[in-house]
Amino acid sequence: MIGTPFLYERLAEELVAAIAAGRLPDGARLPSIRQLCADHGISPATAFQTYATLEARGLVEVRPRSGYYVRTRQASRPLPPPVARPRPGAQKVSVSELIFELLGSVQDSAVVPLGSAFPPPELFPFEALARSGARAMRQLKPAQITGALVRGDEPLRELLHRRHAQQGVALDPGELVITHGAMEALNLCLQACTRPGDVVVVESPTFYAALQTIERLNLRALEVATDPQEGVDLAALEALLQQRRVAACWFMPNFQNPLGALMPLAKKKALVALLARHGIPLVEDDVYGELHGGAHRPLPAKAFDQAGLVLHCSSFSKCLAPGYRVGWAAAGRYTAQVQRLKMMSTLATSLPAQRAVADYLAHGGYDRHLRQLRQALSAQRQRAARQIARHFPAGTRVTHPEGGYFLWLELPAGVDAMALSQDALAQGISTAPGLLFSADQRFVHHLRLNIGRPDDVRVDEALRTLGGLARQRLAGP
Structure with missing residues (x-):
């Protein structure tokens, strides 16, 4: 179940709909704060937050000593780039030196x-996180330090499971593995479902860290046409799957890096179904999902996974705690293999960092x-x-x-x-x-x-x- 929006979010969405339908045309003056409060029975703080939300989305502008107005949409707004149509064929990858340089x-x-x-x-609450870390470590019992090395700290895993459920993603609690940031999660998940020489389908363009991982694991990258607004072209993907033996896909359905594309809900569902028909795992990079501009967090592809083929990866590095390196994988049928790979590599994620994040989630006002x-x-x-x-x-x-x-x-x-x-x-x-x-x-x-x-x-x-x-x-x- 998706969480209930706040009052200001509901009111903002009503105004967005009115603007989109033309009931509030370009340049129209919006009700004053006082009038908005009277019309909807809300507090001034809620009214201000409503208009701040619309202003942040570029739909409303403030004119000093005059009030709030619907922003005039400029005819000169640049067009987005066209859909990228990559050259055919899988590529060996060699990008690391260029990236380092x-x-x-x-x-x-x-x-x-x-x-x-x-x-x-x-933009991040480092002082509050530090207080959470100090409080959590004072309460830590010595036996807990080595009690959850591979899978991660149990309180944090419980909080993550609960948060996913509130957002409409039903996870098996046993499939969550806490990792050293999202990059470890993604690396472990891709390694769990591929072997050297395999072909991995990626978006075009794709995040360079995906290419680095493919290079490190001695895999080959096969790029698929990608729309700057809606993500992977599913028809092009299906054609690739019919032509080539593919071991896995690595996609970012929510606010893809570098395009910022957001795959629509129906398209995510169709993507998961398509890959399930072919028995191909999806390594889902969802580190930007919390950074949405709408009323609700967009669901990840994992929400539609019935076959355990979506290896969902995310972290707190982009939304709460940069530098703490606390991420996770919900790896479906590959969970045991991900755990084994973690045990053979890093073994554990920093417990103080995990406890600081868990305490902040429980008490710090994360939302x-x-x-x-x-x-x-x-x-x-x-x-x-x-x-x-x-x-x-x-x-x-x-x-x-x-x-x-x-x-x-x-x-x-x-x-x-x-x-x-x-x-x-x-x-x-x-x-x-x-x-x-x-x-x-x-x-x-x-x-x-x-x-x-x-x-x-x-x-x-x-x-x-x-x-x-x-x-x-x-x-x-």
Whole structure:
């Protein structure tokens, strides 16, 4: 069962529907806070939160000393990139050196980290987590330190099981394994269902960490056409499965990195059914699911798994505790193999980190934190999109994700993204060029930008500078 939305969320969705239907046209003045309270019998705090939610989604703007208005949709809003149609054939992967070279710059605090994969740390409750950790460790009994090495801390596993159930995902409690972040979960799950030389289907473009894992395990990557808004093209996937022997798929149905695509609910259900017919496991990367911009968390593909073929992986690194490295896998029929692989590699996940997260989930106001985080990221997505539309060359195409903190740009054909990244780095700006996101390094005119830092004038200035550098590249010498 999906949780009941808050009053401000229900009211915001009603206004969203009115805007979409044209009952509230562009530029229309919305009721004042006082009028909204009177019309709906709500408190001023609820009214403010309602309008803040709409403002964060880019639907409403505040005009000083005038009130709230429906934002005028600009005809110049950039189009999203087209569906990526990869070249046929499985590829051996060799991307690690390129990734190490290009992304080392994000560790320099003087560099504006538009190329980073990490969320901005100022958005997270580190002080509260530290208090939770201290409280939890004071209550820890010595025997518990080695009591749950491989599967993870029992209180945290119980909390995760309960939270999944509240969100509409029925897990077998025994299939949850706590891991050292989502990357360990994903690595263990892919290793559990493949053998060296196997073919793994990935999105096009795909997250470079998936390519690194495929490279490390001596697998081959087969890319499938992927829509920037709705994710994997299921017809193209079915054609691949009929033509090739595939060992597994690695997909990110919720706010895919780098596209930000959100696979619709019916499409997730159809994906799980398609893979079940072929007996092919799905390694599901769901680290961005909590960073949605709507009223409810989108269900993962795991919610539709009846055959135990979905190996669901996630973590708290993107939504609560960056650096704590607390993730998990719900590995279905592969649970025993994942546990064995973990026992033979890292054996255990840090117990203090697990206990700190568990205590915060139980007492720290996790959902309140998530609402604030989502609102901040939604506002920043809108803000960055406006900056890109204003400063980048004509013909630039940009995704319009409903969650997460990435934008994927397709630059005009005359702009080499790798050269642009080098120009930008000389100006103290890191970016993630598109070559990182494909086994055959073919996204030569593309960039992924991390735009998650709220109200950061350095990001605004960096986007303005990056757009100017792109126009210079387009103009030529």
